[in-house]
Amino acid sequence: MFTGIIEEIGAVQAIKQGANSSVLTITGTKIFDDLKLGDSVAVNGVCLTVSTLSGNSFSADVMHETLSRSSLGQLKQGAKVNMERAMPANGRFGGHIVSGHIDGLGTILQIKRDDNAIWYTIRAPREILRYIVAKGSIAIDGISLTVASLTETDFAVSIIPHTAQETVLSLRRVGDTVNLENDIFGKYVERFLTQPPPAASNSTSPSSAITAEYLINNGF
Structure with a gap:
């Protein structure tokens, strides 16, 4: 598990x-202090496993599924x-729960400066937009960010200069693709509410009383 704090x-x-x-070999400095074989590292938001380690570089295998779903x-x-x-x-939990499993790709439509804020508008597929909510969390290239606004085709985030300087988002340009990972809680809730209950068994455990109607009646 990751937090989205690069x-x-x-x-x-x-x-x-x-x-x-493919096999990626990546160099760095900070993360190598205690990095070991078999450790997980999120690279642009994609969870990779360290397969070889040498000095300030590590290699990781990237499977076909990962290549097709990410950038x-x-x-x-x-x-x-x-x-x-x-x-x-x-x-310390500084961002939100990030699994490192990319849901899909987004395309940067606009980059706009507003005083000390930098706004990124990103077009995303409908299957990703369905789990995005205004003021909710989303991981963009592994960065935990807050959704500032949302339409039927795209969403926008606003970042501070520090975030831009400490991540590769500052290098992105209009038309570039970015890795997107939805907040996993939304997917769990949807599955819980839409999947039929399991077939009856000998279990004496009561079925859940939480339904869509229950959530609405209680302010959710």
Whole structure:
């Protein structure tokens, strides 16, 4: 699990292409203090497993499913990437729950400055927009951000200069694609409310009393 608070910007040192997969080698500084083989690192929001480790670089296998669903397949040698280690049990929770499993890609429609704020408007597929709510959380290239506004085709976020400087979002331009991960709680709630209850069994446990009507009546 990650929090969407980027620890550092790394760089793609090498890309080894396979038939339907690749191996990324990424360099950095901060995250290597206690990085070990088998650890999870979110790279532009994608959870990768450290398969080899050498000095200030690590390699990770990227499967076909990940390449098809995320922007990792578009990376070139030398590209800058957001990096975050998995959150330790005693770590500080600064953002929101980020799984590192990308839901899809968005396209930057507009970048606008407003005093000290930088606004990004991003077009997203309907299957992603359905889980986005105004003032809710979304991970963009692994960055935990708050949704400022929302339409039927796109949404907007506003970031401060510090966030821009400490992440690769400052390098993005209109037309670029970004990795998007919805807040997982919305997906859990939808499944809970829309899936039929399991078939009756010998269990004596009572079925849940939480229904859509119950939630509405109680102000949700």
